[in-house]
Amino acid sequence: MPDVVGFTKHNHKHCVSTALKAAQAQCDTRGVRFTPVRRRALEVLLEHHRALGAYDVLERLQEDGYGSKPPIAYRALGFLVEQGLAHRVERLNAYVACAHPDRDHTPAILICSGCHKVAEAIDTTQNSGLRQMQAETGFTVASVAIEAEGTCSDCTEKARS
Amino acid sequence: MPDVVGFTKHNHKHCVSTALKAAQAQCDTRGVRFTPVRRRALEVLLEHHRALGAYDVLERLQEDGYGSKPPIAYRALGFLVEQGLAHRVERLNAYVACAHPDRDHTPAILICSGCHKVAEAIDTTQNSGLRQMQAETGFTVASVAIEAEGTCSDCTEKARS
């Protein structure tokens, strides 16, 4: 049931360019502007399967000739999160590219404390459980964040040897 | 199934002193020291059903004659979190007293964006879902944070009028 991306092997260059095209298309559809900084910010996130801090992203943007002050990064990242193209990882005060921007998702973030990679699982059962809670307690859920810390299979194996 | 504490009415003074006694007992059992600052920090959290920032807690500690520098608060709060007597709310960079310190828990934090109260639900199904994921993906979960933002029943009612 969980669909995990990020800890498995894949053609990375391809995965980046595909994701960028998809993001462009999605923004076009929605009538929002996928400007150069925003695009570049997403690209930076996509280049890693790790969570990057706003200041890390800012550094890259700066190198590319964009502004050098924090709001530059925070605004681009804010846009990406708003559009579901990236997620903020609260535990790390950092950001990851979304692995399934197409789907309507309540992401579950998996953080490996060994290699610091971050993956994203979609688990639809979580949603239903929380919606049910609304009926029972009167608390209306607007958004849910699920973040797990642990060890990915690679790191588990390495630890065995 | 979810057991929600925090949005319901209760005798507050009683709830504070009971919780402090329970915390003391738990620390005794575990052989860890429930020192005055730690105790006072928990008391401060218990006095609100809101999440307090480390610097808010620090202010109270300071008033009571404890140290005035950030590590004083961060250390006391760190201890409480470690012992399961409080939780860190990542979304708010803040801390709440745990509502069920006795139970082995994966807390689900409910944050009301209307009144800023914070409650805690225990939903055991979440756990099993994540453990299952471990089998399927090889990711071993060490700890999970579930945080929902939304509107509590009181605020929903107020909004209707």
Next chain:
DNA sequence: ATATAAATGTAATGTTATAACATATCAATA
């Protein structure tokens, strides 16, 4: 061409958190 809105940019500052080190307190035991 121009008005309006959106996006980008900067300066200044606020907030949250930790590292590094000094001192005091507790707990076991020689």
Next chain:
DNA sequence: TATTGATATGTTATAACATTACATTTATAT
């Protein structure tokens, strides 16, 4: 009960993360 090793408390300094307020530029729709 004096000593010692571990734990806890305290400070200074600084790092890391984030926002407010305001100026300038760029896109878009008349």
